Amino acid sequence: MPEDHDIVTERPAPHEIIAPGYTFGSVTDQIASVVLTRRTPIFWFACFSVSIVLLSGFLLAVTVLLAQGVGVWGIRMPVMWGFAITNFVWWIGIGHAGTLISAILLLLNQQWRNSINRFAEAMTLFAVACAGVFPLLHLGRPWLFYWLFPYPNTMGVQPQFRSPLVWDVFAVSTYATVSLLFWYVGLIPDLGTLRDRTQNRFGRYIYGIFAQGWRGSARHWSVYETASLLLAGLATPLVLSVHTVVSFDFTVAIVPGWHSTFFPPYFVAGAIYSGFAMVLALAIPLRSVYGLQGLITDKHLDNCGKIMLGTGMIVAYAYIMETFTAWYSGNTFEGAAIWNRMTGPYASSYWFLITCNIVLLQVGWFKKVRSSPVLLFIWSIIVLIGMWLERYMIIVSSLAQDFVPSSWGIFHATRWDWLTYTGTIGLFLFLFFLFIRALPMISIFEVRTLLPQAKVEEEAGR
Amino acid sequence: MSLPGTYGVMAEFDSPTALVNATRAAHEHGYRKLDAYSPFPIEELNDVLHLHKNKLPLIVLIGGILGGLTGFMLQYYVTVIEFPINIGGRPLNSWPSYVIITFELTILFAALSSVLGLLALCGLPMPYHPVFNVPRFAMASRNRFFLCIEAADPLFDAEKTSEFLETLAPQEVSKVAN
Numbered sequence: 001m002p003e004d005h006d007i008v009t010e011r012p013a014p015h016e017i018i019a020p021g022y023t024f025g026s027v028t029d030q031i032a033s034v035v036l037t038r039r040t041p042i043f044w045f046a047c048f049s050v051s052i053v054l055l056s057g058f059l060l061a062v063t064v065l066l067a068q069g070v071g072v073w074g075i076r077m078p079v080m081w082g083f084a085i086t087n088f089v090w091w092i093g094i095g096h097a098g099t100l101i102s103a104i105l106l107l108l109n110q111q112w113r114n115s116i117n118r119f120a121e122a123m124t125l126f127a128v129a130c131a132g133v134f135p136l137l138h139l140g141r142p143w144l145f146y147w148l149f150p151y152p153n154t155m156g157v158q159p160q161f162r163s164p165l166v167w168d169v170f171a172v173s174t175y176a177t178v179s180l181l182f183w184y185v186g187l188i189p190d191l192g193t194l195r196d197r198t199q200n201r202f203g204r205y206i207y208g209i210f211a212q213g214w215r216g217s218a219r220h221w222s223v224y225e226t227a228s229l230l231l232a233g234l235a236t237p238l239v240l241s242v243h244t245v246v247s248f249d250f251t252v253a254i255v256p257g258w259h260s261t262f263f264p265p266y267f268v269a270g271a272i273y274s275g276f277a278m279v280l281a282l283a284i285p286l287r288s289v290y291g292l293q294g295l296i297t298d299k300h301l302d303n304c305g306k307i308m309l310g311t312g313m314i315v316a317y318a319y320i321m322e323t324f325t326a327w328y329s330g331n332t333f334e335g336a337a338i339w340n341r342m343t344g345p346y347a348s349s350y351w352f353l354i355t356c357n358i359v360l361l362q363v364g365w366f367k368k369v370r371s372s373p374v375l376l377f378i379w380s381i382i383v384l385i386g387m388w389l390e391r392y393m394i395i396v397s398s399l400a401q402d403f404v405p406s407s408w409g410i411f412h413a414t415r416w417d418w419l420t421y422t423g424t425i426g427l428f429l430f431l432f433f434l435f436i437r438a439l440p441m442i443s444i445f446e447v448r449t450l451l452p453q454a455k456v457e458e459e460a461g462r
Numbered sequence: 463m464s465l466p467g468t469y470g471v472m473a474e475f476d477s478p479t480a481l482v483n484a485t486r487a488a489h490e491h492g493y494r495k496l497d498a499y500s501p502f503p504i505e506e507l508n509d510v511l512h513l514h515k516n517k518l519p520l521i522v523l524i525g526g527i528l529g530g531l532t533g534f535m536l537q538y539y540v541t542v543i544e545f546p547i548n549i550g551g552r553p554l555n556s557w558p559s560y561v562i563i564t565f566e567l568t569i570l571f572a573a574l575s576s577v578l579g580l581l582a583l584c585g586l587p588m589p590y591h592p593v594f595n596v597p598r599f600a601m602a603s604r605n606r607f608f609l610c611i612e613a614a615d616p617l618f619d620a621e622k623t624s625e626f627l628e629t630l631a632p633q634e635v636s637k638v639a640n
Contacts, residue, residue, distance in 0.1 A: 024501060024605035150540050158545040161537045162559040170566040178573045185577055189603070193501070196600040212581070213588035216602050218485075220584045221503040222513040227580040230522050231573060238569045245562055448502040456506045457479045 017112040018450050019294030027295075027451065031442045032197050034290050043289045044433060051429035058423020061416050062137065070140050072416040079399045079411040084138040087421050089246055089391045090274065091131035091428075092172065093267070094384075095179070096239055097275020098124030102182060103235035106228070112303055114446035115295045118190075119286070119432075120279050121183040122441070126431040127278070128176045130424040135168075137420070164248035171245040178238055182231050188214050189224075189445045243267045250394065256337035257398035260325065266318035273311040273357075274387035276304050277380035282432070284377045286441065295442055302370045308383065309364035315390075316358040333403055345410055346397040349389055356386025469592035469640045470495075470612040471623045472599070473632035481607035482506045484630040488611060491626060495615035499593065499608040521579035522572050529571025533564035595639045610638060 064072055075082040098120040105113040136142045148169045150158050159166045191211035198204050214220070247267035250258040280301065287296040326338040341350045360382050369375045396411045435441070448454055475481045478500060485498045489510055498507050508514055537560040541547075546554050581587070593599050593610060602608050609632075611623050620637065627635045 028501070028604045150536060156545070158540045160547075161541055161563060162556055167562040167566075170563045174566040174570045177570060181573055181577045185580065189502075193603040196603045209587075212586040213591055214586065214603075215591060215593055215599075216499045216501055217584075218498040218500065218504070218507040218511055219513060220586075221500070222508050222511075223516050223518055223580055223583045225503050226516055226518045227576050230519065230576045234522075234526075234569050234573050234576070237565075241562075241565060241569075248562075445502045454478060454502060454504075456482045456504060 015299055017297055017299050018115070018447065019297065022294065022451055023453070024448050024451065027447050028193060028197070028444055030292070031295070031440050031444050031447070032194060034436070035194060035438060035440055036198055036200075036203075040437065041289055043285070044437065047429060048433045051426045051433060054422050054426020055430050056426075057419045058426055061419035061423055064416060065137060065420070066142075070138065072414060073420075074412045074414045074417050076409060076411070078402065078407055078409050079396055081138075081395050081399060082411055083392075083413055083417040083421055084134045085249075086388070086391045086395050087424065088131050088134040088138075089267075089395075090388045091127045091134075091424065092175075092246055093243060093271030093274045093387065093391075094278045095124040095127035095131065095175075095275065096243060096268070096271035097279050098122070098127075099175075099179060099182075099235050099239040100272055100275065101279070102186070103232040103239065106232040107236060111450060112300055114450055115442050116279065116283060116300055116304075117446070118183075118186065118443040119282065119435075119441045121179065121186065122432065122435045122439075123275075123278060123282060124179050125176070125183055126428050126435075127275075128172070128179060129431065130428050132172065132176065133424055133427070134420075135172075164245065164252045167245050168249060171242050175238060175242045178231075178235055182235055185224075185227060185231060186443060186446075187439065188212065189216065190440045190443060192216065193444055194440065240268055243271045250398075255398050255402055256331075256333040257341070257394065259334075260322070262318060262321060262325075266315065266322075269311045269314035269318070270387060270390065273308055273315055274384060276308045276311070277383035277387070280304050280308075280376050280380040281384065284373045284380075286436070288373070290441075292442070295447060298371055298373075301373060301376055302367075305364055305370035305376055305379075308380070309361065312357065312361040312364065312383070316361060319354065319358060337398060337401065340401045341393060341397045344397070344401060346393060346400070350393055350397070353386050353389035353393055356382050357390060360386075467640050468613050468620060469595075469638040470610050470614075470618070471620065471627060472593065472596055472608055472610040472636050472638050473627040473630060474598055474601075474634045474636075475607040475609065475632055476605075478504050478506075478607060480631070481609060482510060484609050484627075484632070486510045487630055488609065488626070492617050493611050493615050493623075495612040495618070497610050497612070499599070499602045499610065501603055501605060501607075516583060518576065518579050518583060522576045525575025525579075526568050526572035530564055530568040532571065533567030534560055536567075537563060592638050592640050596636050598634065598636070606633075613640075 073082060073084065075084070098117075101113050101120045102117040102124075105117075136145055139145060148159060148166070159169075188211060191207050192214035195204055195207040195211050198207060244264040244267065247263040251260060251263040253259065283296055283304075284301065287293055323338055326334040329335075341347070360379070363369045363375070363379060369379065400411055401408045473484065475484060481498055481500060482504065485496070485507060488496055496511075498504075498511070500507070534557075538555060541556070542554045548554075593602075593608075596608075598606065599608060609627070609630075611618060611627070613620075617623075624635055624637070
């Protein structure tokens with residue numbers, strides 16, 4: 001079939017989620033060719049090199065940390081959480097968009113998710129891996145991490161199940177496991193495609209092992225569809241619970257600026273806000289480098305922009321309510337905590353975060369911005385910075401100035417703090433670009449179902 | 463029945479509609495040991511092959527209930543029996559604070575059982591399957607649709623079944639070696 005080999009490059013109409021003219025064959029070839037080609041774009045090598053450099057910094061920082069202890073970080077009394085927990089919350093939040101796209105949008109039957117769910121789920125997985133690094137290193141003796149889990153031991157002690165920090169261990173490890181399972185189940189049919197398409201013996205062997213002998217039987221597809229729906233149904237409450245549990249780390253404590261009931265929904269909205277920013281920051285360069293504008297269309301970017309706007313407005317509402325409650329509650333300490341944020345030693349960070357997250361958010365109302373990939377990319381980077389500052393503000397400013405002025409202190413990040421943080425960005429990019437090179441970044445079989453020719457034309461009278 | 467060494471006869475189609483119509487015709491002709499292969503899920507095939515019910519939801523339900531029980535019992539055992547700590551006279555069985563981990567383990571066990579259940583119900587991993595002996599079958603994961611009538615079917619006869627498949631306007635009909 002010669003027409004199968006035509007690669008579609010024309011731009012689709014603004015409202016389309018897939019360019020016209022694709023066939024089952026051309027969709028398969030275009031997505032699989034990113035992996036099966038011998039030619040790797042310069043862009044890939046450039047990004048991978050940057051990630052290796054950052055990752056080397058990470059290895060250095062971790063080596064120093066293990067050799068000398070957590071004191072190499074800027075964590076001092078009273079700010080013992082510092083960068084580590086800021087980065088943990090930031091990374092976990094970024095992961096949430098992937099699960100939202102793959103699970104919640106599947107249940108809502110949003111077909112545009114089909115071409116962005118695969119790499120968004122991979123993003124989730126790698127973001128959770130980066131997040132997990134921080135609490136582990138922050139333990140001080142990371143090699144004893146298994147003490148976090150209940151197991152019969154000769155010390156005769158057990159974890160405190162009434163503590164949100166222990167809930168976090170279970171929530172995050174469950175989230176990581178379920179995300180991995182969901183991602184792998186989604187990959188099985190596409191691994192079968194790669195197994196059948198690759199010319200490389202070694203590749204056929206590896207893809208074959210992971211495809212487990214998938215052959216696209218109708219009996220298998222029937223169970224497979226049930227499994228996808230069930231996993232989506234399980235992942236939906238899970239993703240909402242994870243950031244809720246993370247917010248419990250703060251709200252259950254009585255520190256002013258932390259102890260409030262709106263934290264769970266505020267954290268979940270913030271997580272999705274930053275996660276969609278990361279989806280856009282990854283999708284926009286990838287689709288132009290690999291010429292995937294026909295599959296990840298302007299409509300996708302527009303939809304992601306709208307979700308960012310919606311969740312961003314929830315976050316803005318939370319900031320306003322936080323300030324209002326601090327005043328309206330009449331609680332001296334709550335009021336002082338917010339006042340210290342606005343005017344104290346961290347005022348510049350606070351106003352910078354308000355600018356990033358609330359003032360600049362308003363650009364999302366303009367269709368011009370949402371239809372311009374360049375502006376969307378810049379906006380998403382601003383949101384990522386703003387959401388990082390938000391977590392920094394919540395953790396550092398609340399701990400630095402709590403009840404008694406005699407116990408106040410100021411947090412100064414050290415170079416090892418920065419090196420560890422940028423190092424996890426390197427770890428994320430490293431894993432992500434390996435994924436781009438080795439696995440199909442768009443779900444091939446789900447995109448096939450979007451094509452008009454995938455519809456079965458029933459005979460009249462049936 | 464047919465010669466040993468034959469798994470079945472396979473017909474190739476170029477559209478999902480042709481596959482669904484052929485599968486329906488084969489089913490109406492009386493064939494029961496047949497399977498359709500496609501590069502993406504086709505809902506109409508579930509109607510034709512009567513595949514609407516499977517045991518996966520039950521497996522996941524059992525997994526979820528086991529997970530919830532494990533989560534709660536684990537916390538109850540640790541905080542009440544194994545390692546009781548009296549903090550200000552609060553009850554040892556403080557069940558509201560067990561809700562989170564009970565919930566997490568419910569989800570974890572249910573998700574694991576849905577993946578393991580999927581593999582078990584599909585009989586995966588399967589390192590060898592006869593359909594892969596047809597060279598064109600590599601296209602089943604790209605843009606071709608296949609219908610295979612298996613030799614295990616009582617109505618199967620290598621010649622007659624091939625002739626029957628030829629009447630369904632396929633691209634190609636081939637024998638599947640075992």
